Amino acid sequence: MTGTTGNTGTTGTTDTNASARIPTPTPTSTTAPVIVVGAGPTGLLLAGDLAAAGVPVTLVEKRPHRISNLSRAFVLHARALEQLDARGLADGLEAVGRPLDRLQLFGRLGVDLTDLPSRFRHVLVLPQYEVEAVLERRAVEAGVDFRYETEVTGLAQDGDGVTVEIRGPGGRAESLRGVYAVGADGMRSKVREAIGVPFPGRSVIRSVVLADVRLAEPPGTLLTVNAVRDAFAFLAPFGDGYYRVIGWRRGHEVSDREPLGLDEVREITRLALGRDYGMHEARWMSRFHSDERQAPAYRVGRVFLAGDAAHVHTPAGGQGMNTGLQDAANLGWKLAQVVSGHAPEALLDTYQAERHPVGRSVLRSSGGIIRLAMAHRPWTLALRTALVTVLDGVAPVRRRAAGRITGIGYRYAAPRGAHPLVGTRVPDVALAGGGRLYEALRGGRFVLIAPRSHDVGPDRAGRLTAARWASDRRTAVLVRPDGHVAWAADSADAAAIESALAAHVG
Known part of the structure; x- marks a missing residue:
């Protein structure tokens, strides 16, 4: 975040x-x-x-x-964790972070991440x-x-x-x-x-407060977020005894340089969440304003x-x-x-x-x-209620939203006439011999997954790993070092595979 x-x-x-x-x-x-x-x-x-x-x-x-x-x-989302896994770093971070597999938003919307098509079916909270x-x-x-x-x-x-x-x-x-x-x-x-x-764009929200605090009465859920007409607040644990608080109150937009006290953080939290959980001992507090620019x-x-x-x-x-x-x-x-x-x-x-x-x-x-969190007019509040209802009740819409936020739902555009898999993100599939894809990606190599073994040749040995599917599949797939498909074919002989390797691996 x-x-x-x-x-x-x-x-x-x-x-x-x-x-x-x-x-x-x-x-x-x-x-x-x-x-x-x-x-x-x-x-x-x-x-x-x-x-x-x-x-x-x-x-x-x-x-x-x-x-x-x-x-x-x-916060680390599933796709970022997959990229770190491809570098042998994810398991160490998982050991020190706090995994959350369910988020509770706007009081009633539960977002369940346990069905994400990823090895990492959660968000990982760590600084x-x-x-x-x-x-x-x-x-x-x-x-x-x-x-x-x-x-x-x-x-x-x-x-x-x-x-x-x-x-x-x-x-x-x-x-x-x-x-x-x-x-x-x-x-x-x-x-x-x-x-x-x-760098065109604009400021969207001003005078947001951030604080890392201890709580005398930690909330029952690991991640707490809610919005009312005039405030919103977000609360999440770091795992070291401190909680991150993010809050905003309508009508109190001051300079980022304005001093921030713990009493103000408590007040915003009470307004948005109904209580301040005995907030004390802030190790850091700050204001910021958030821009949208590209x-x-x-x-x-x-x-x-x-x-x-x-x-x-x-x-x-x-x-x-x-x-x-x-x-x-x-x-x-x-x-x-x-x-x-x-x-x-x-x-x-x-x-x-x-x-x-x-x-x-x-x-x-x-x-x-x-903008949903900042809603306060009757029509915007009604829109938020309607969207929450749709997300809560329509599984495909909920999965699509989760895929975008976690990063696993994106695919890159493919050339015209390419196989439908080209550009897609590849999940951490099992490989013959007990390995898995994101282990094979370590070292920045391409990975060729085919039904049969293929000789990559000495010139490509340091840049390409050849593997076979653990399951019975006929498709041949060349996976880029970033985990997206570079080339695929439903049925490919050695010559077709070699042509693809020459084009993509060099």
């Missing part, structure tokens, strides 16, 4: 040459094929994926080398800093070159690469040179500004945007960190393929084509939830 402290978006036309913003070049220069800016969950996952694939990467982060114990995001710590360890072990306390001061690109000007500790200036650069540096992205990409272009030349640098939305549904992680999972393997010479550069265009529609859909779903 990601809250954003918004500012107005930039406007203007997209500019592929930002050299006018570059200060005088400095004599020091470092070269890496990919430069990633921003060491939040998105940047850490992306940098770790690239380094694990053998692509040298430099990660630039403005903050000091320190994982904060304060966090706005605190963002726990996710960042795991991803940082992985990136360090993979050999990522970290540059903490370093900010971007300019960026330019040409036909051969990208030059990123940075200022490090003590004000030391340096030039970084890469083949590609990725801005994962949040809502106020310096990278997005440097390439001239606007960059029209996720790629400009050799520069890409991911995570909050590409899209921000309301915290409803807890989709912020999750969407960013999936951006990184989509882009990382494509950059690795192209940089390593195993795929044409045109593959990188599919990042915009696949992820931009998902970002737009998340804006709509999270915005719809927050």
